[in-house]
Each structure stands twice: as structure tokens, then as C-alpha cells.
Amino acid sequence: MKFGHIIARLKPASFQTRAFLLLLAVSSILSLLLGSYVFSRMEDSLFLQIGGRALVQARQISVMPGVARAVAARDTTALRALIMPLKQQSDANYIVIGDSQGRHLFHSQPGIAIGRPMEGGDNAPVLQQGRAIVTQEKGTLGVSLRGKAPIHDVQGRIIGVVSVGYFQSRIEQWNRLQFMPFVMLLLTVLAILFFSAWLFTRSIKRQMFNLEPLEIARLMRLQDVVFESIYEGVMAIDRQWQLTAINRAARDMLELSPNSQPLLGVGLEQLVPDCSFLHAGDEDKKDEICVFNGVSVIASRVGIYIDGQLHGWVISFRRKDDISTLSLQLSQVKRYADNLRVIRHEHLNWISTVSGLLQIKAYDEVMKLVQSQSATHQKVLDYISMTFGNYQVCGLLIGKYYRAKELGIELAFESGCCLDALPNCLSDLEWMSIIGNLLDNAFDASQSGAQDAKQVVLYLSDVGEELIIEVADQGEGVDSAVRDRMFERGVSTRAGGDRGVGLYLVDSYVQQAGGTITVEKNIPHGAVFTIFVPKKRGEHA
Amino acid sequence: MRDIDVLIVEDEVRLAEIHAEFIRKNSRFRAINVTANLTDARKLIPVLKPHLLLLDNYLPDGKGIELLESLVSSDLATRVIFITAASDMETCSKAIRYGAFDYIIKPVSYERLQMTLERYVRFFDSQQSQQQVNQHHVDALFNLQSKDFRQDKHTKGIEELTLQRIKDVFLSAQEVHTTESVARRIGISKTTARRYLEFCVEKHFLQAEISYGRIGRPERVYTKQDLPL
Numbered sequence: 078m079k080f081g082h083i084i085a086r087l088k089p090a091s092f093q094t095r096a097f098l099l100l101l102a103v104s105s106i107l108s109l110l111l112g113s114y115v116f117s118r119m120e121d122s123l124f125l126q127i128g129g130r131a132l133v134q135a136r137q138i139s140v141m142p143g144v145a146r147a148v149a150a151r152d153t154t155a156l157r158a159l160i161m162p163l164k165q166q167s168d169a170n171y172i173v174i175g176d177s178q179g180r181h182l183f184h185s186q187p188g189i190a191i192g193r194p195m196e197g198g199d200n201a202p203v204l205q206q207g208r209a210i211v212t213q214e215k216g217t218l219g220v221s222l223r224g225k226a227p228i229h230d231v232q233g234r235i236i237g238v239v240s241v242g243y244f245q246s247r248i249e250q251w252n253r254l255q256f257m258p259f260v261m262l263l264l265t266v267l268a269i270l271f272f273s274a275w276l277f278t279r280s281i282k283r284q285m286f287n288l289e290p291l292e293i294a295r296l297m298r299l300q301d302v303v304f305e306s307i308y309e310g311v312m313a314i315d316r317q318w319q320l321t322a323i324n325r326a327a328r329d330m331l332e333l334s335p336n337s338q339p340l341l342g343v344g345l346e347q348l349v350p351d352c353s354f355l356h357a358g359d360e361d362k363k364d365e366i367c368v369f370n371g372v373s374v375i376a377s378r379v380g381i382y383i384d385g386q387l388h389g390w391v392i393s394f395r396r397k398d399d400i401s402t403l404s405l406q407l408s409q410v411k412r413y414a415d416n417l418r419v420i421r422h423e424h425l426n427w428i429s430t431v432s433g434l435l436q437i438k439a440y441d442e443v444m445k446l447v448q449s450q451s452a453t454h455q456k457v458l459d460y461i462s463m464t465f466g467n468y469q470v471c472g473l474l475i476g477k478y479y480r481a482k483e484l485g486i487e488l489a490f491e492s493g494c495c496l497d498a499l500p501n502c503l504s505d506l507e508w509m510s511i512i513g514n515l516l517d518n519a520f521d522a523s524q525s526g527a528q529d530a531k532q533v534v535l536y537l538s539d540v541g542e543e544l545i546i547e548v549a550d551q552g553e554g555v556d557s558a559v560r561d562r563m564f565e566r567g568v569s570t571r572a573g574g575d576r577g578v579g580l581y582l583v584d585s586y587v588q589q590a591g592g593t594i595t596v597e598k599n600i601p602h603g604a605v606f607t608i609f610v611p612k613k614r615g616e617h618a
Numbered sequence: 619m620r621d622i623d624v625l626i627v628e629d630e631v632r633l634a635e636i637h638a639e640f641i642r643k644n645s646r647f648r649a650i651n652v653t654a655n656l657t658d659a660r661k662l663i664p665v666l667k668p669h670l671l672l673l674d675n676y677l678p679d680g681k682g683i684e685l686l687e688s689l690v691s692s693d694l695a696t697r698v699i700f701i702t703a704a705s706d707m708e709t710c711s712k713a714i715r716y717g718a719f720d721y722i723i724k725p726v727s728y729e730r731l732q733m734t735l736e737r738y739v740r741f742f743d744s745q746q747s748q749q750q751v752n753q754h755h756v757d758a759l760f761n762l763q764s765k766d767f768r769q770d771k772h773t774k775g776i777e778e779l780t781l782q783r784i785k786d787v788f789l790s791a792q793e794v795h796t797t798e799s800v801a802r803r804i805g806i807s808k809t810t811a812r813r814y815l816e817f818c819v820e821k822h823f824l825q826a827e828i829s830y831g832r833i834g835r836p837e838r839v840y841t842k843q844d845l846p847l
Contacts, residue, residue: 424703447725454723455730462714462721471714491809492775493817534809541820549809560835593828596835597808600801605808609828609838 092289093282100274105267112263116256123252124222127243128211131224134167134241136209138174139226148174148182148228148237153191156183170247171218173240174228177204182237189217195240203227203238213245220245308395310374313381315389318345330396331370354378359387366397373397398578409513416476419483465496465537469505470512474535477516481533486523488516491536491547500544500612502590511586512537514579515548515606522552522604543592544610551603555596564594583608621648622742625668627659627685628652628701629677637672640728646739656680663689668696670719670738675702675709683709683716690716697741699734701726776817780806784814788824788842795840815840 197214310327592610
């Protein structure tokens with residue numbers, strides 16, 4: 078438990094902190110390494126330098142006129158007189174002169190007994206081989222660095238030794254003195270590093286919108302998925318018209334490689350050739366109909382501005398068919414408006430007839446006409462509203478009835494029609510689309526047929542377990558060439574723009590409701606479309 | 619029996635007069651007030667509490683349908699006969715939805731109006747007389763309001779003779795028919811054949827199923843049910 082608690086408290090530090098600590102640790106270790114290297118090099122060179130100085134002094138003293146003589150005569154007073162002034166001028170801690178046995182003849186420090194052996198045990202190379210050396214040993218006065226040189230008599234025999242010494246503590250003190258500024262410099266550099274690392278990580282953090290790298294990765298993936306799953310085709314291009322992004326819908330529609338990687342950086346001209354929409358001008362464009370690689374699309378283009386600078390464009394497009402579907406539903410509404418116009422037109426005609434009859438004083442005729450007019454409308458209205466228990470269906474059928482009338486078609490209702498309520502497996506709008514489209518198709522078929530009998534019969538009943546919608550026309554019937562495919566999108570027997578969607582819609586709605594459509598030949602000719610939709614889902618076998 | 623109070627809302631004064639004159643002929647209708655606009659109508663209705671409102675849609679200060687809409691949400695017992703032009707089917711279907719007692723297309727047929735008034739009298743009387751509410755009464759009221767007799771629906775347009783001829787087609791249990799074959803056999807339209815066949819399905823004489831035949835599109839075929847009718 079406790080361990081887990083600690084782990085929980087040690088939650089990963091933020092990116093800024095981690096980057097900062099890393100930078101700091103690396104720079105600190107580097108400066109420490111550098112500092113210690115420089116320190117040891119400086120110490121070495123100081124020792125070398127001091128050693129050299131001691132040696133030179135020892136050598137100079139050893140060849141001083143009078144020194145060899147005084148040593149040979151063991152004349153300590155003469156030696157003192159000779160050496161003491163030198164000692165005063167020198168920064169050495171001590172100057173010692175010994176005889177050939179390594180015993181003190183002179184020591185610059187007072188109180189050292191003459192004849193006492195020299196300490197350190199480093200006299201052998203000097204006294205036996207006559208070499209001048211630098212040593213670092215513990216002598217009478219402590220550890221010191223000393224330069225030693227032999228003293229020769231006139232015949233060249235070694236008769237004594239000169240030793241010039243510097244205390245180690247003194248050297249270290251010097252070393253410290255020269256090292257201090259370096260340490261100060263190092264500390265300043267560290268402080269600057271500390272500060273700049275903090276600034277750097279903070280600016281990085283700002284550039285990443287204050288997000289952690291993990292969050293950025295997650296965001297990237299999310300945006301990628303969102304981009305890929307947009308139903309509209311989306312492409313982004315830079316100022317050189319080279320592709321910078323493309324989503325799946327766009328690749329599918331343009332029939333490009335399923336993977337976006339090889340497409341990036343490719344010129345748009347190669348991917349979608351001959352399209353002025355994409356290539357012309359700098360301005361934004363909205364909802365233009367154009368052809369991309371043989372596909373009719375409705376496309377928009379919007380400039381990408383970063384800090385007021387144009388960086389490229391985003392092009393979004395979708396198939397024209399998709400939009401046609403929407404406009405078809407809208408056109409249903411438009412047709413209602415048309416119906417109203419038709420009725421108004423009829424009404425004006427009627428008024429002028431009445432006015433004419435009144436002018437020729439045919440009052441009985443007027444009476445008859447007036448009565449018949451409202452009676453016909455009233456009868457239709459009464460019948461429809463009595464029979465169909467859904468006001469939307471009533472509205473639609475009233476509209477279609479008058480529309481048919483204007484087309485010279487009779488819309489007849491098979492006796493026994495009845496409707497309590499539409500099953501709620503589809504929305505009212507979708508039911509309207511089914512009924513409206515079937516009737517419109519029947520009207521179209523009746524018109525194209527050359528026959529006189531232009532009657533469309535509607536049977537709509539929900540008496541049993543199913544809702545039945547049957548529309549029979551007396552047109553030319555369904556062409557056998559399209560018979561098998563007539564519920565597919567874009568298949569139509571008629572020429573013209575927004576055709577070929579009606580039955581596709583009807584079919585998809587009926588399938589959605591779990592129903593069936595049958596298509597038969599009418600007797601003697603024409604077509605019968607029948608839709609069976611179970612009123613309650615699941616009860617349908 | 620109580621008399622019925624009527625308020626006529628009609629901006630065409632002469633027409634309103636004619637309406638009033640017509641209604642007065644009927645002895646059951648009493649105080650007949652006339653107002654020419656919506657504002658007055660809104661003020662008068664809570665005071666007069668008329669039983670019946672003759673409401674024209676096009677009024678100088680608004681649409682009659684708005685008044686109908688607000689009446690639906692009020693707790694007044696006022697019922698509305700909605701009068702509109704033939705060109706205004708949209709409003710007409712709205713009026714149906716808001717529960718207008720009836721709707722009459724202009725030019726008003728007084729025969730039709732007479733029928734509506736008589737129906738209202740029946741509705742009014744049965745509402746007044748029957749204190750005890752039972753299901754039968756509710757149904758009757760509903761039918762009076764929707765001027766439709768639903769029990770007729772199921773058998774409407776079904777003639778015994780044609781039905782018998784259809785049944786004869788399915789003499790043996792093995793007979794499988796479509797509307798096509800039945801219509802040709804009897805000499806009726808396919809839609810009529812459909813109507814009779816579905817009637818038989820509903821009465822459990824026949825059963826229907828979808829057959830996915832040789833040529834792509836499904837067909838609906840009818841066979842005799844094992845259960846005797």
C-alpha cells in the first residue's frame with residue numbers, strides 16, 4: 078500500500094520539468110568534469126613550475142663562489158653570510174645546505190641543529206650520482222617540494238647538497254588563489270545554463286500549446302481519425318498546388334491510391350487534371366458544380382490563412398448525387414407550392430366564368446356552378462380527411478389530387494381505403510416521401526402513355542397486420558430493361574436531371590421499415606407498385 | 619333542452635349576415651353574435667362562452683387558425699366550424715389537426731352547413747344528456763366528432779358476391795394465387811383483387827407470403843389457411 082502510494086505521488090513530471098532537469102544535469106556534469114580536469118592540470122603545472130624554480134635556485138646556489146669552499150671547510154658562519162641574503166630575496170620557504178653525508182651545514186630556518194641528518198631520504202641520487210632533482214617529501218619542517226643540486230669541489234667531487242624547498246601548503250594556497258576565478262567563471266556559466274535551459278523548455282512548451290508530448294500524439298491521432306472519417310472529400314494543398322493532406326472520402330471519390338502517403342507532395346494537376354475550379358485564382362469558392370476525374374461533385378475552396386498569410390487552400394467536395402437526394406426532398410415541398418398555384422389559377426378562371434354568367438344574367442347557371450365548385454372540393458376534402466387518420470397524409474393526398482387533376486389524370490381512391498395512424502418505424506416525412514414518390518411516378522407513367530384512360534388508383538389500408546400502399550397506373554408499364562435495377566440510384570426510364578432517385582429512396586425507406594415492395598404489370602397495361610410494411614416490427618414473419 | 623349559442627367570426631358583413639340568417643332558421647340555435655375580426659373575437663369568447671364558433675380563416679387582423687390553436691389549449695367547451703378557401707389546403711390540414719369540429723370550403727354550401735349543424739346538435743345533446751360516461755358513449759362522441767363510423771371501415775367496399783367468387787378461386791388447399799391470377803380469373807382490377815385478398819387474409823381465410831420468384835423482384839402469393847373460415 079505504502080509503495081503504491083509513493084508511486085502515485087511520483088507521478089511523471091511534466092515535459093517542461095523533465096527537459097529542464099535533463100539539460101541541467103548534462104551541463105552540470107560537463108562543467109564538473111571540465112572543472113576537475115582543469116584544476117588537476119593547473120595543479121600539475123604549478124608544481125612543475127615551482128619545482129623548476131626550486132631546482133634553478135639550488136643549482137645557482139651550488140655554483141656560487143665561496144659556497145663550495147665554505148662547505149669543504151664546514152664553515153657554517155660563512156655559509157650563513159652567503160645564503161641569508163639570498164633567502165631574503167627568494168620566495169622559497171627554506172634553503173638548506175648539507176654535507177656529503179647529508180647532514181645539515183646550514184638551514185635558513187633558525188633553530189635547526191647543525192650536523193643533524195637531513196630528512197626525506199631523497200639525497201642519494203644527488204650525493205651519489207651528482208644529479209640535480211626535484212622531489213616532494215616530508216622533511217624537517219613538513220611536506221614540501223624541493224629542488225636539490227650537488228655541490229662540487231674544485232676536483233669535481235661531490236662534497237655537499239643544496240636543497241631549496243617550498244611547502245606544499247604554500248603551493249596549495251597559491252593554487253587556490255589562481256583557481257578561485259575559474260570556479261567563479263564555472264559557477265556563472267552554470268547559472269547561465271540553468272536560466273537558458275528554463276527559458277528554452279518554456280518556449281518549447283509554448284510552441285506545443287502547453288501540451289505534453291503524449292497529449293500531442295493523442296491529439297494527432299484523434300485529428301487523423303476525424304479527418305479520415307469525414308464523409309465529405311477533403312484535400313489540402315499548399316501555395317505550389319501540392320497536396321498536403323487528403324482524406325479517405327476524397328481518395329475514394331477521385332479513385333486515387335487508398336493510402337495517402339504516396340499522394341502527399343504530388344502536384345494537384347497530376348491528381349485531378351483539367352479542372353479550372355481547383356487551379357484558377359486565389360479567391361474562396363463555394364458550392365460550385367464541377368467534374369473531378371469524371372465524378373460530378375459540388376465543391377468549395379477556402380484559403381488557409383496563418384497570421385494573415387495565405388498558406389494554401391482546403392478543398393471540400395461531395396458527390397452531386399448526395400445533394401440531389403436532399404434537393405429531391407425539397408422539391409416535394411416545392412410541388413406543394415405549385416399545387417397551390419394551380420388551385421389559384423383555377424379559381425381565377427372560375428371567377429371569370431361566374432362573372433360572365435352573371436353578365437348574361439344566367440343566374441341558375443351561376444347557382445349550379447357555385448354549388449358544384451364547393452361541393453367537389455368539399456367532397457374530396459371530406460373523403461380524404463375521413464378516410465386517412467393522419468393529417469400529413471391528408472395534406473399530401475389533397476395536394477396530389479389537385480396536381481393529378483391539373484395533369485389531366487384522375488387520382489382515384491380504391492374503396493375501402495383506411496388509415497388510423499402511420500407506423501412509427503419511419504418518420505412522417507419518410508412516409509410522405511414514399512407515398513409522394515409512388516404517386517409522382519404513376520403520374521409520370523400515365524402521362525407518357527398514349528392511352529386515354531389516365532387513371533391512377535391508390536389503395537392505402539392498415540386494416541390488417543400490415544400497412545399496404547398500392548399505386549396502380551395505366552401507363553406503359555415498367556421497361557423490362559430496367560425492371561431488375563429500377564430501385565438502384567440513378568436508374569430511370571425518363572430523361573432528365575433529378576430523376577432516378579425516387580424509387581431508390583422509396584426502396585431504402587421500405588427496407589428500413591422492414592417491409593417489401595412488389596412490382597407487377599397492371600391489367601391491361603401499366604404498373605402496380607405495392608408496399609407492405611408490418612405495423613409492429615418483429616411480428617412480420 | 620338547452621339552446622346552443624353561436625358566434626360568427628367573418629369580416630365580410632353581408633356574408634356574416636347570411637350565415638346568421640341561415641342559422642336562425644334552426645330553432646335550437648339561440649344567441650347569434652357576429653364579430654368581424656380576431657381581436658373582438660378573442661374578447662367576446664370568454665364573455666359569451668359560445669358553444670359553437672363559425673370561424674373564417676382570412677380576417678383583417680390575422681388568421682382564424684391562430685384563434686383555433688389558442689382555443690385548443692383553453693378549457694372552453696367552444697367547438698369550431700372552420701371555413702376556408704379551397705386553395706388553402708395547408709391550413710385545412712392544420713385545422714384537422716387542431717380538432718376543428720368541421721371545416722367547410724368556400725363558397726359555403728348551406729346544405730353542407732346544415733349537415734354540420736345537425737351533427738353538432740346530436741353531439742351537443744348526447745354530451746348534455748349522458749351524465750354517466752361509459753366507453754360506448756365516448757366512442758359515440760368520438761365518432762360524431764370525426765364524422766366517421768369506423769366499424770364500417772373494415773367491410774367498406776366489400777361485396778358479398780365478389781367475396782364469394784374470390785373464395786371460390788381457392789377451392790382446394792393447394793391453390794396458390796397472386797393478384798394477377800385472381801384479377802384475370804374474376805375480371806376485376808388488380809387493386810380490387812388486392813383489396814379482397816387482403817380482406818381474406820385479415821379474416822384468416824387466406825394467408826399471404828412474399829415469394830422471391832424467378833425474376834428478381836418479390837411477389838406476394840396467397841394460399842388458403844388451414845383453419846376454415
